[in-house]
Amino acid sequence: MVGEHLSNEEFFTGLSELFDSNRAKSHGSIFLTQRRLQFSFGSTASTPTKTADNPLWDTRPQDPLPIIVRATNSKSTKKVGGSRKSEKRIKLSTIVQPEALDRFYLRYAELCKAGMSALKKRDRSKRKKDKAKKRKAGDGEKKG
């Protein structure tokens, strides 16, 4: 299982490829997931375990825990007999250590910004219209 996870750098390159293929295809979805890495490999002593008497068992761990970030290009369940061509499912996952978290998310945000290019850009023409309207209104007030 450990070997399946990519390093943060490899994850970024994989994710940008995912975005690129999505752009080339011009439709499709990309899923990004993040959660606390519950089972740490090797050292099980530091991870808190669930106990019945303490409902807040996991809220105050002694050490910061790594988180796992996943990315995939399609849903896990395929429609049976669907008309769509079944594509190869790409799964990426990486473990982000707590000390690398801030750095990771800076890169991650940049990548997402660049990758999600089909979203609506800020509409500047509308704003110009508003400006013009405001100016007109201002002139009217001055005259009156």
Place this chain on the structure above:
Amino acid sequence: MPYFTTSSEWVEQSSLLLKARPTTTRITSKYSVLKPNASKVRKQKEKSAIKSSSKTPPSEPSATSGVASFQASFILKTYDPESGTCLKYRTDKAAEVGRLVGSLGKLGRHMAALPEVLDDLSAPADQGTGTHTPITEGASSKDVKSAVPESKSAPQAGGGGGKKKKKGKK
């Protein structure tokens, strides 16, 4: 599950959920680009046909193709399977992506059980939010709750206000 109308609201509620259940809660974000489905295309064609018949310009290919173009959206979902809580936010604006992924990082700090102190250092705290006392892990959730929306909303409002003022002077 209804969507939150503002992203700051989603971030706030998600951080509260993560504080309560940091191990089981996960955040899934979905970026999807959809082809307009057939019925929608038909409806839009009908609409444009009505428009063109009532008004004089008969051919508006740019307008019709613009409406029936691909619909992209970015959906954020915080889900805790244990309590069944699901918090969602949806946007189609590219301008919001950077901020939202940044807040994913903030929420990631909750997941990693890191204190929130470094949040303020990384965030552009240029406005009058410099009164943050360093929040330790033992701080009450009330403090944290008040701190998060402050730092989020202040720069936006300040930026918008500043621009307007400048325009007025000109």
